Amino acid sequence: MINIAIDGPAGAGKSTIAKAVAKDLGIIYLDTGAMYRATAYLALQKGIDVKDEEKVAEMLEDLTMDIKYDENGAQRIIVNGIDATPYLREHYMSKAASDISALPCVRYKMVDLQRDFASKNDVVLDGRDIGTFVLPNANCKFFLTATPQERAERRMKDLQEKGETVDFDQLLQDIIQRDYNDSHREVAPLKQADDADYVDTTSMSIDDVVAHVKEVVHIKTKKADSTVQNTEKQPSTIIPSSEMDKKTLARIKTYYKPEKSFAFYRFLRVILRPIQMLVWPTKVIGAENAKKVTGALFTCNHYSKMDSMIPYFVLFKKEAHALAKYELFTNPVAGWFLHKMGAIPVRRGEADIEAVKQVLRVLKDGKKLLIFPEGTRNKQGTQQMAEIKTGTARFAIKSKVPIVPMIYYQSPKAFRKNWLYVGEPFTLEEYYGARTIDENHAATQVIKEKMDETRRLCNEYVESVTKKKKKSTKKNK
Known part of the structure; x- marks a missing residue:
């Protein structure tokens, strides 16, 4: 019922x-x-x-x-x-x-x-x-x-x-x-x-x-009807509003309005870029695809904490925004840092209307927005995408902006080469004006297919490069 x-x-x-x-x-x-x-x-x-x-x-x-x-x-x-x-x-x-x-x-x-x-x-x-x-x-x-x-x-x-x-x-x-x-x-x-x-x-x-x-x-009805496969209760990382003091709530509320000045971002990029190049050297494949669009949703798989920062260093030379989980903003230092980097807080697992408003405002202003459609880190890396959340499709449909699929291939160890594969931009034009849940889920399926295609191309590229490197090493021996 x-x-x-x-x-x-x-x-x-x-x-x-x-x-x-x-x-x-x-x-x-x-x-x-x-x-x-x-x-x-x-x-x-x-x-x-x-x-x-x-x-x-x-x-x-x-x-x-x-x-x-x-x-x-x-x-x-x-x-x-x-x-x-x-x-x-x-x-x-x-x-x-x-x-x-x-x-x-x-x-x-x-x-x-x-x-x-x-x-x-x-x-x-x-x-x-x-x-x-x-x-x-x-x-x-x-x-x-x-x-x-x-x-x-x-x-x-x-x-x-x-x-x-x-x-x-x-x-x-x-x-x-x-x-x-x-x-x-x-x-x-x-x-x-x-x-x-x-x-x-x-x-x-x-x-x-x-x-x-x-x-x-x-x-909510889907969650209620589904069979719970993992009965072990995991501790929640979300801090309820009722447990926060008024000062913390007021501070986080100001972070919903995206930072307009990116002087700090540019300064930080200059300082941290050399460290990133040394510890997590990353080669961008398909960078020209990112240049084909202005305001757009950049969707990326989420394997580790680092892949949330890599696009800022190797792809977004100018200002860009990103969605970050609300819990990170409860820490005053982390919250200030993320805000200056252009991040927008979002409550996962619930409908965060204020986050939706700010995302749409950023996209309609012609800005870039980085989003991880899986909603959380996926330990399977580039082997398999987790379930794509429907919010990504709703953002793209409502703002009528293109989507740029990306896959970050991270080596298991530091100081090894990594790859960021940027796919061809696409739109959900056929779903513009969609109102029903079925239409939104159909649009989400399109995003999943594009992400899977980009993941396949990325894996093929890395496999090809790795094979060539092995052959070259054998020849030199």
């Missing part, structure tokens, strides 16, 4: 996203906010003050609520035999719903209905306390938000499209007041669940948010 909980303040786009996700995944969307609005509508129809808990509690004793779906899949709520759906989005209903939802008797009644529905269906629920109160054991939880100004603008646009005339300042004030009411109520106040994925939608399109939510759902 799939239960997806989407929470957030008013106007964050919860309903829009929940409906789109449910449609794409082929599951039911339950608009929990509409249930509260329908309850408020019934109270107003009966002339009951929505803040009068005693009167409202009496009304709930006889309340019946049926949730139906029309031929287009749209939800309709029948309360006490009346189809309240056409009236639920009127401007005056927002405050009435907020007021009545603060009453404990209403909250518990709605929660019982929602839990019963979710226990029988694959469903997406959106509201303000789904992940914390209604469905605390939901498979996937999200907390969507946006600035009050952005949410007010969205709401005003919706109302104007319906022909209503509203004052923006009043609308903004209503949203701010509702945020306060929802977050300070006694029963199940608005707050992010500890295990919810935080998504700031202020500068994101609907398509971006939907794609992100579906990808997280796919990852």
